[in-house]
Amino acid sequence: MQVLTTIAAVREARGRLAGSVGFVPTMGALHEGHLSLVRAARAQNDHVFASVFVNPTQFGPNEDFAAYPRDPERDLALLRPEGVDFVFLPSVEEIYPEGSETFVDVGSVAEPLEGAIRPGHFRGVATVVLKLFNVVQPTRAYFGRKDAQQLAVIRRLVRDLDLPVEIVAMPTVREPDGLAMSSRNAYLSPAERKAATVLWQALSLAQEMWTKGARDAEAYRARLRELIEAEKLARVDYVSVADPGTLRELERIQGPALVSLAVRIGKTRLIDNVTLG
DSSP states (O other): OEEEOSHHHHHHHHHTOOSOEEEEEEOSOOOHHHHHHHHHHHHHOSEEEEEEOOOGGGSOTTSSTTTSOOOHHHHHHHHGGGTOOEEEOOOHHHHSOTTOOOOOOOOGGGSSTHHHHSTTHHHHHHHHHHHHHHHHOOSEEEEETTSHHHHHHHHHHHHHTTOSOEEEEEOOOBOTTSOBOOGGGGGOOHHHHHHTTHHHHHHHHHHHHHHTTOOBHHHHHHHHHHHHHTSTTEEEEEEEEEOTTTOOBOSBOSSOEEEEEEEEETTEEEEEEEEEO
8 A cells, every 4th residue: 555645646656557446535534434435445446545634625714623533544554454555645735735726616505504504615525526536537436425415515516527437425334323433423422422322313213204104394304303402412403304416405205305414412513314215
């Protein structure tokens, strides 16, 4: 496994490769969810790139950029036995040299939910993903379904800009009690960690309601919010029942529906989702 720190080095390595390239972009603090993406990339491609870069442009001024967990040596130790060929580990200055002013705006799919609560977040996500795609030139890129709106934004980016990369969406990897694996879970105290299972309880309720024939989207929002708010350590940012492609809120579920949550457990903000139908 080669660790590359410059764009020039990545381009030189990429230029020597024949065959397909799978790419797993990450912000580090790796866990089993990330490794599941790496294994899929390894199984489906001739070569595998991963990147570890905490992207400053997707964090707001009062968010956790400075505190975001960073342990690149641990990340590399986890990637090495998974058969990754190259890891791109750039500095902020390498990705955003002095004077950088160009950003990517993907439009309406980035506006609701996370986009409304974290203005500019998806502008930063779309920009860094486009830059990484331009450098690595992957055949396929792998993303988890836990970040459902991010996945929708990246799919829109690829479609609208005619990027020659296949986006592969992989299932959310969960702890035994249902909590979605996330780098931010490390922020949780033991009591908060226990309280955080309320997200999966709410999504499980949504699945139960679907199975029993409930189709009124507002009934889902009300029931799930009520369940979450019964947990004293939880504070709801949003409960959404939306079209999976456009993220427009639904009145009635007549086809697939994305049920997504953002909940603050203490000071930690967690997101999760399931798709019904």
